[in-house]
Amino acid sequence: MRSEIAVSDRISLDDLNALDKAGFVIALHDIFEHSPWVADAAYRERPFATVAALHTALMGVVRARGEAEQAAFVSIHPDLAGRAARAGAIAPASVSEQAGLGLDQLSEEEYTRYEALNTAYRERFGFPFVICVRRQTRDAVLDAFERRLTNDRATELANAIDEIDHITRLRLAERIDGPGLPDIAGRLTTHVLDTHKGGPAAGVRVELFEVGASGRARLTEAITNQDGRTDAPLLADVPLRIGTYELVFHIGAYFAESGAALPHKPFLGEVPVRFGIAEPEGHYHVPLVVTPWSYSTYRGS
Amino acid sequence: MRSEIAVSDRISLDDLNALDKAGFVIALHDIFEHSPWVADAAYRERPFATVAALHTALMGVVRARGEAEQAAFVSIHPDLAGRAARAGAIAPASVSEQAGLGLDQLSEEEYTRYEALNTAYRERFGFPFVICVRRQTRDAVLDAFERRLTNDRATELANAIDEIDHITRLRLAERIDGPGLPDIAGRLTTHVLDTHKGGPAAGVRVELFEVGASGRARLTEAITNQDGRTDAPLLADVPLRIGTYELVFHIGAYFAESGAALPHKPFLGEVPVRFGIAEPEGHYHVPLVVTPWSYSTYRGS
Amino acid sequence: MRSEIAVSDRISLDDLNALDKAGFVIALHDIFEHSPWVADAAYRERPFATVAALHTALMGVVRARGEAEQAAFVSIHPDLAGRAARAGAIAPASVSEQAGLGLDQLSEEEYTRYEALNTAYRERFGFPFVICVRRQTRDAVLDAFERRLTNDRATELANAIDEIDHITRLRLAERIDGPGLPDIAGRLTTHVLDTHKGGPAAGVRVELFEVGASGRARLTEAITNQDGRTDAPLLADVPLRIGTYELVFHIGAYFAESGAALPHKPFLGEVPVRFGIAEPEGHYHVPLVVTPWSYSTYRGS
Amino acid sequence: MRSEIAVSDRISLDDLNALDKAGFVIALHDIFEHSPWVADAAYRERPFATVAALHTALMGVVRARGEAEQAAFVSIHPDLAGRAARAGAIAPASVSEQAGLGLDQLSEEEYTRYEALNTAYRERFGFPFVICVRRQTRDAVLDAFERRLTNDRATELANAIDEIDHITRLRLAERIDGPGLPDIAGRLTTHVLDTHKGGPAAGVRVELFEVGASGRARLTEAITNQDGRTDAPLLADVPLRIGTYELVFHIGAYFAESGAALPHKPFLGEVPVRFGIAEPEGHYHVPLVVTPWSYSTYRGS
Helix, strand or coil: CHHHCCCCCCEEHHHHHHCCHHHHHHHCCCCCCCCHHHHHHHHHHCCCCCHHHHHHHHHHHHHHCCHHHHHHHHHCCCCCCCHHHHHCCCCHHHHHHHHHCCCCCCCHHHHHHHHHHHHHHHHHHCCCCCCCHHHECHHHHHHHHHHHCCCCHHHHHHHHHHHHHHHHHHHHHHHEECCCCCCCCCEEECEEEECCCCEECCCCEEEEEEEECCEEEEEEEEECCCCCECCCCCECCCCCCEEEEEEEEEHHHHHHHHCCCCCCCCCCCEEEEEEEECCCCCEEECCEEEECCEEEEECEC | CHHHCCCCCCEEHHHHHHCCHHHHHHHCCCCCCCCHHHHHHHHHHCCCCCHHHHHHHHHHHHHHCCHHHHHHHHHCCCCCCCHHHHHCCCCHHHHHHHHHCCCCCCCHHHHHHHHHHHHHHHHHHCCCCCCCHHHECHHHHHHHHHHHCCCCHHHHHHHHHHHHHHHHHHHHHHHEECCCCCCCCCEEECEEEECCCCEECCCCEEEEEEEECCEEEEEEEEECCCCCECCCCCECCCCCCEEEEEEEEEHHHHHHHHCCCCCCCCCCCEEEEEEEECCCCCEEECCEEEECCEEEEECEC | CHHHCCCCCCEEHHHHHHCCHHHHHHHCCCCCCCCHHHHHHHHHHCCCCCHHHHHHHHHHHHHHCCHHHHHHHHHCCCCCCCHHHHHCCCCHHHHHHHHHCCCCCCCHHHHHHHHHHHHHHHHHHCCCCCCCHHHECHHHHHHHHHHHCCCCHHHHHHHHHHHHHHHHHHHHHHHEECCCCCCCCCEEECEEEECCCCEECCCCEEEEEEEECCEEEEEEEEECCCCCECCCCCECCCCCCEEEEEEEEEHHHHHHHHCCCCCCCCCCCEEEEEEEECCCCCEEECCEEEECCEEEEECEC | CHHHCCCCCCEEHHHHHHCCHHHHHHHCCCCCCCCHHHHHHHHHHCCCCCHHHHHHHHHHHHHHCCHHHHHHHHHCCCCCCCHHHHHCCCCHHHHHHHHHCCCCCCCHHHHHHHHHHHHHHHHHHCCCCCCCHHHECHHHHHHHHHHHCCCCHHHHHHHHHHHHHHHHHHHHHHHEECCCCCCCCCEEECEEEECCCCEECCCCEEEEEEEECCEEEEEEEEECCCCCECCCCCECCCCCCEEEEEEEEEHHHHHHHHCCCCCCCCCCCEEEEEEEECCCCCEEECCEEEECCEEEEECEC
């Protein structure tokens, strides 16, 4: 029978469209945690031409509900970094999502802080704080938590639904094969232009760091090619995590190689460019236009 | 008698010019350590119109000597961070100069490294490594030490004399009151220009750090005034230490205050500008031309 | 007698403060054309500590009047580039001011255009178009004329009074010697920084043009000094005329002299920077930060 | 017979490779004017895998000859803008190439100047001045003429052969269909980035002018699209003519549309960027990074 599909397998959109209602609901059962009514109600809109259309239909079901039902729906979600996560009592997808950010390995002090925030949030709004952690760095989660605590309830209910929109869009994109996947990936690219010689700067080492409150962690590094670009984007294919980043361009070594006349201690050695990412699905192009004595950078496109 | 002058007092150029030879030599006895012949030979060129002319005459005596005498002269200088410094057996001026860089408080490991370098240097050249530490950061001293070890002997003898030129110029500038003080001070200034609104950026917090191999140390901070400048130079009055520095401009807070429409996580928050200083007596003007989405910087004037 | 002062002589503020009322009114008779009541009413506020305070007092008299009196006061002013100017029937100061812009030497076509504008303006507002021509280029006068024709009457009455404020401030600054001259002068400066070599660009020829609808006229030229600046501001001491300007930096010749490796046809030869001036009493600093392959400019300070 | 091919038709590389020697020489007869021996000698190297390889083989024949034969070969070429061109006595390809630059329609004064240059050049070197006019603006031809007159004969013979290389490469690219066309086309592109709002500037009118000694001529205009670029390169598909160009970016209108708070007379209205092109087959990317108060540009990639 078609409904005997294994629940975590990838499935094609065509196959999904061909399922009976029970199969359809089971196939999507871990997209919206503990809320089979969402898939159940969206079923009548099949067949779906694109995965994005499927997602829009599912979220349409949620958004059509009244405030009380939406609040109940949000309330099903686990606390962030809460006891449920530590105890293994949350949906598998939630576990791996929270683990991706290390929220399953917080220090006792951090858990205490999250618990205080979770408690304050629940007391104020009556439902848990929901955020799509795969679009956030750890610092960004805390920033959002504290900022959103000051909102009113209607804003926060809308924010929670928006975050569930992000969460489920990502889950669907991983579960369903098919045309019209929703837009889930951002991109970070760079480009080094040497205006001392008037051309692309090839062979520049570029490091990318995530900058957190407690330090910075190196995410990747690359060397610029003949066009002054990196062969692949520095970040791609997944949402960019909201947060602070730093590119470090090894310009001193580059100009030393080029034979430019420079002092022993060059004016520019490692050039850090620190910037914030606010749009996880955006394209951040952060170029460096550089001479041994100057540089400029900007959010490009 | 005029020659009974206290040796570490400041003295006016006029008074110095009026001294007899014995007094003149005593008055300058701690400028060139253990080498009274320098002042003795320069005495006949008095009166000196400027302190700079006095210094030129003194160094002229040194530079006129042959290679063997110069090497003997250099050899009198103490090892850098050596046992003499730890045992208190070097000239008082040398003590305070080396102490200014913390070279009297190295870890055992660092002393061992310096000892190895001192030994290698002495074995190769036959005289000690001399450097004007007041023009250097600690990292720059080590860089210079390792770099200069690869030179030939004639180059290093010339380098040692040049460093003694720097050392004695600084000592003279502190000892002699008079016109025509030699140029000993560098200057670091900044300026923040907001090209989003088209005018100077007032109220921007700017921090200055020295960046070393083992971390960075904050040297000073300032707030830009109505002209986008700091009321006083960030560094002035003394030689700039050769080394790596970082200015951090708190641009995110500035634009948040200005009411510009920005994302929650602005593109630019803290803007670091890291640069090397190679000319201790130079003027480094390092401005920031900035919008919420771009900036440029350069060595200005 | 003190009131027998020649009407166009300069007079010190002290002397003016010492005049009797009749003398005071005569001394200022050509500041406010055909309106002795202004000086008459301001007389009781003497002595004036500064020339600026005198001007504020005089304009205070005007601004205190009701709308009808102000309109009558404005109505006394001659048409711009009108028959009165051609026939010599306007106040001497107005003649020279309009002549400074060449408004006494318009082509027949231009007179016709001005006449049409003057007629339209008078018909719409009941008083003539008043503008301080010494703060305007010819194109700016026409732009303002056409733009202001679309305003309502209250706005235009206020604009006319503001322009009379500018006109009389300039006249006073030329007539009265004394402390606290009002702020009448703008300033245009530049600075060329060579980020190819990392220092000021000396010896760069800089031309300044006024750019009009019918062509451009060279106002001045200068050569940058060792600090990359011109020895004197490009414009100073008088109001900057609202209008469009172009700086042309002869960068190709500069870099050819510097020995940089460049193609026969360099990327940058004459670098034009075209910009508008909107604040006649402002400081416009328009620098060029340049390499053989790039440049940036901005309104600096 | 295969050699009866019409001489100005396009021909495929395969067909050309299949021709007998007589047909091959005829097919290429107007590539190297009046010099059938070039194709004759290159025939034995067939088949040619690419059009570029064919060109290399043909030029290889020329470059292998001695100095006297090369000079004789160069001497066959017509004078630039000379009587032959006016009288119609030159190869058809030369006529259209010279006509493309308007060299067939010079004023009497200009002809006189060219005649004087031609005479001086022939007297000095014994062969005519050869230049690939399709890679030049008119001003660039004159610049090259005057500059090359100061070279020695060996340099000029090499220059003439290099120019014939350019001329024949272009002719071949138009005559032969086939893989591996030689690289004959340059490209000029732009990009406008608005760092006031932090994204591409869409809707900016961009005009391109050729700037000559006697004025400037508009070549094209375009409007930037949503990515801040023009839908097509400003120049492409043919060699860029060596010369001076000016891009004019209508920035004032763009920011006025955007609703930014600007003075009546904005600081930036029409932003001209004037630059030289020295590499006809190069890619010139000339972007503008702009706010209402600043801009930068550079030769990008």
